[in-house]
Amino acid sequence: MSSVKPQILIIEPFYGGSHKQLIDTLIDSLNLTDYELFSLPATKWHWRARTSALYFSQLIPPEHNYKVLFTSSVLSLAELIGVRPDLVTCRKIVYFHENQLVYPVREVKKRDCQYGLNEILSCFTADIVLFNSNFNRNSFLDNVQPFLNIQPDFKLKHIREKIEKKCEVLYFPIKFHAFPNKRRIVNVEVDVDVANLEQECLHLIWPHRWEHDKNPTLLVEVLLELNKRQVNFKVTICGEKFPKVPEAFEGIQEKLGAKLVNYGRLSREKYIETLLTGDIVISTADHEFYGVSMLEATYCGCYPIAPNKLVYPEIYPKRLPIMKLKLLYTSYSVKILLNVYM
Template identity: 30%
Template sequence: MLSAYHADSHRYWLEGLMTHLPNIKWTVLSLPPRYFSWRIRGNSLTWAMQQRDTLTASYDLLIATSMTDLSALRGLVPELCKIPTVVYFHENQFAYPQSSRQREGVEPQMLNLYTALAADKVLFNSHYNRRSFLDGVDNLMRRLPDFTPRLEVAAELADAMILPVGLSSANYVKRAAGDRLRVLWNHRWEYDKGPDRLQELVKACSSAALPVDFYVAGQQFRQEPKEFNDIKSIILASDTLTLCQWGYVSDHNEYKAILSSCDIVLSTAIHDFQGLSVLQAVTMGCVPLVPERLCYPEWFGRDYCYLASDNVAEEAANCLAKLQYFMAQKRLGKLAAVDVSALSWEVLAPKYAEVFRDLVTCRVNW
């Protein structure tokens, strides 16, 4: 297993695979999720020069994340060309939202493409991820000046599969009737998770005098969008809103307790390929409230999606209307858990095993 940018979601996926496929003997090489530009371009050099003995050992299968510079690594360590290879896309570099911090140039995109083409099997965690990658590749091929193998590349990638990251078994806790709605926002504190949209929603909730207890959790970084200070100030100044949690919850049991107690898990994201933080909360009984974009419509019906809009205030109004509906349901004791058992590890692990087994079997026949 090569995990070149070992972020939390990548770690969760790997731990799930190792737990639910216990008959596999794993060897793992991973690199920390920092210095993005160097990490995605330099991982092949780092591993080829510092982990050659590990890489040239005998393996049945190689699994790499899409951040791995697989084509370069195979060139530097030719022994890897003899091993059937799976590449797993947690995300892709073609579907990042525009911002002043957006990575410039096509190199991260080309690295994704070369890595996919170097694999024997490509897996994506959602249809949205696969579609945005394939569309992005095709658009890039259209823009390049000449000798672009557009049709050949599309044909090579046509059999890429959807295989989501698995979820732990559901542990639904029924929510009692009540007059206050507990709303959890549990995403990375970065621009692509829509803090400007969360800020506008908090303002709308306060103006509508909606009785909401906000739990704002999620991973924090040294630098964070300025909207978070404003969000905190609006909630603390409101007559009807309360702030019950502010900041990352490091203790696992404390975090699970929050998931079990909240009524709604909210997303305002403009960038999400599977939405694991939302899905994990849903397994604990939170009702999802998500924008009708990205990966979310794959997992949840329209009852749980609010209409998305480029106009932030308009989108906040759409989300507020859904919150008011859920508030009415809460008062009647009718908030009901959502079934995401189709995404459990118990269902998905055998599908991973089948993909791995097929590739190993094909190797025997090479």
């Protein structure tokens, strides 16, 4: 066993999905002796955000040679440094996959402000704060003061100014080179006849986490309306699935029948294979800060249809030739979304 102590401490309280993908990409470029990774499974997010700092404080060895600490914003970095002051000398880097200041909640009064406060305090504690998109960075900074104004008295001021200089954008790294070179490359100005799309069996793909902020209700409304209109399509509903299935998905298998060709999480191999056979990748999200699965599907030859808000105008800018097909919609009405498809 090597006596060399690692200099990089990596902490991921929610080791799944894009969080896991980022960490795995990061450590692929490191030697085993360079880093030490501490993680927790990607379940029970609220408890990970609340208690992981205390949990990891007991796991991280008291004798170490760490020079860099890298973690996601799920960890309350301020709490960790508070109970483990020996880590304060590390170069502390926090990566924001999302931010809680603008996380959609069903009722504003039920928003748990502690998660947002933890993120703000983590920014104070960190040396570098990284965001996966300009939209993520700007939405966080723009909402720091409105979020803090929820406090009824003793208003906090000048918080944004104190953390903004630390904030940078580092786009999420996607290993496109790992995808098979079998994707369809289409000249959208020459080869695509939108008017003829309804004559083909379109393979629609919805590859998102099965939670309310991805708006599965809208997806189901659209699919049932397409089915009602006898549109020739098939659909894959995949992405990260949790024990509690969204209410909107109840009975969807019976309602769509054979048109629902994939339902549930796919293996990585099957996922890529499915993307390569897709025609359109759909987002109905109310909450999206980067869109890894959308970009992966687009790379594999699927045409993206997404809201004209959140991060999507950033990852699908107007200057792209593909945008001639008007792939960003501005309304959540079924009628407009159907018009985009048709």
